[in-house]
């Protein structure tokens with residue numbers, strides 16, 4: 001029977017003893033992508049806040065880009081989660097039947113809060129005055145869209161501008177803990193599964209958070225560089241260097257946290273230790289030791305460390321940043337992979353392993369996965385077309401900034 | 404303004420009240436009776452039956468009748484990846500190596516592949532949902548589709564289950580699977596449909612050696628209670644504190 005072929009195949013590859021119900025992995029690529037994409041959102045947002053709340057001036061050129069990137073990915077974040085459900089059309093049940101003890105049930109609320117309240121409001125305050133002007137200047141569909149999006153609030157007096165700025169600031173301040181919450185809770189989904197020793201650690205939410213920052217910062221760096229390249233404008237090297245510096249810090253913290261977690265496991269050497277070390281040295285050696293730790297973490301970290309002391313020419317730095325950014329994004333993807341897939345490869349009896357082969361087609365196949373990773377860029381393209389940060393009025397901004 | 408005397412008095416009263424409060428908390432903590440491990444967790448309030456299961460490993464001969472009966476009774480898919488109830492064979496060799504097997508969940512019985520002279524010990528362990536009273540699966544279900552009945556049975560409402568499989572991850576015993584046609588989670592219901600008619604679960608009736616005992620933990624005269632009294636029983640993975648109500652007699656430490 002065709003339907004079960006892949007399972008018979010997996011059955012023939014079982015290594016040691018697993019419970020009979022454990023042949024098939026319950027969570028596949030969709031659940032790898034969900035924390036990955038959510039992490040990109042949280043990371044990009046935190047980078048944006050660095051500029052606004054902590055007043056890192058050098059990051060100014062990337063502020064709005066980070067926000068729009070966060071929004072583009074946020075709109076897609078839930079899709080892999082919904083499509084992996086056995087009953088995708090019942091997904092709304094999560095929202096209408098809150099179950100207070102389930103980490104996953106909080107998802108709907110955190111998501112709505114973050115998307116609707118924080119991200120949309122912040123972007124709206126940032127663009128409202130510009131949209132009022134654009135509504136006057138543009139024609140056709142764009143004009144209508146701007147008109148609708150201003151929600152009819154067309155006051156662009158200095159007082160109104162200042163108010164926008166102030167409210168936007170407040171939203172950002174609220175947004176920072178929200179971003180932490182958003183991703184910390186995603187880590188908690190895994191960290192609270194006590195049946196699984198690979199997941200069950202209090203470090204999980206924190207590790208998820210810092211790896212989210214790492215990936216989000218790398219993403220914004222790449223998006224910013226590519227945008228300048230496409231628009232053929234000169235890259236603000238100070239901004240990129242500053243982002244790279246934050247990436248460096250975030251990488252160090254992430255590395256230390258993940259390292260501590262592993263050292264802790266090794267030192268405690270609980271009953272699950274044997275199976276986990278087999279997992280790490282066997283089934284996960286390529287995705288964990290090579291992709292995640294070596295290429296995704298150590299290489300970028302060492303390179304960035306060198307760049308703090310020795311700065312080659314801008315052109316060379318650009319190439320280095322491009323490479324590192326890509327490596328980090330791939331590395332964090334594999335971090336999610338190793339958590340989600342790795343955590344299901346060994347049996348909860350700790351006596352054996354099942355196997356996993358990523359299919360090409362289907363809702364959780366590789367093609368679908370690539371699709372969910374491309375769509376945010378399409379959305380981002382649309383957002384940049386509708387809200388071009390480079391067309392924002394400098395004049396309005398200086399009025400809002402003036403005292 | 405309070406006078407000195409009044410102030411002193413009110414302070415004394417405060418201390419007295421605080422003392423009573425703290426003492427009360429202390430007394431409540433210390434004097435609370437410990438619940439015997441028998442119940443792995445505290446018996447909830449209520450009347451009516453509160454079901455549990457016991458398995459006598461010494462009596463199990465690994466015939467697989469229970470696993471077969473379960474698949475027949477509950478329309479569990481025939482493929483060897485879906486089980487509400489299954490049997491594992493443990494073989495501990497003389498050199499200490501542990502071999503565990505459960506070909507097709509033990510439905511077709513077992514053949515011993517280790518030569519007799521190498522075997523230190525060999526036995527069978529039937530497994531199924533533990534109907535935990537602090538069930539991790541109930542805890543994590545985002546829509547409350549997995550729930551515990553008043554009589555202590557953990558069920559899945561398949562009309563609500565969204566198929567997120569969080570419960571499958573959370574169950575430490577591998578007791579749950581996703582039904583390939585229904586796309587929702589399925590697991591042992593202790594044959595709830597039979598219980599309600601006054602019948603035994605199918606696996607209990609099918610066991611030829613009487614290795615499986617099931618009954619009401621509140622019934623101090625009942626068979627299950629007597630069995631637990633007369634034998635030293637353990638639950639699986641007790642350190643996880645799931646409040647398991649599946650008790651095993653002569654459970655070896657190697658069994659996980």
Ligand code: SF4
Pocket residue numbers: 531532533534535538539540541557573574575576577578579590645
């Ligand atoms: S054994 Fe697993 S499925 Fe059954 S109640 Fe316990 S946690 Fe839930």
Ligand code: SF4
Pocket residue numbers: 543544545546547548549559563564565566567568569570571587588
């Ligand atoms: S798969 Fe169904 S029963 Fe299990 S946690 Fe999800 S919704 Fe609940």
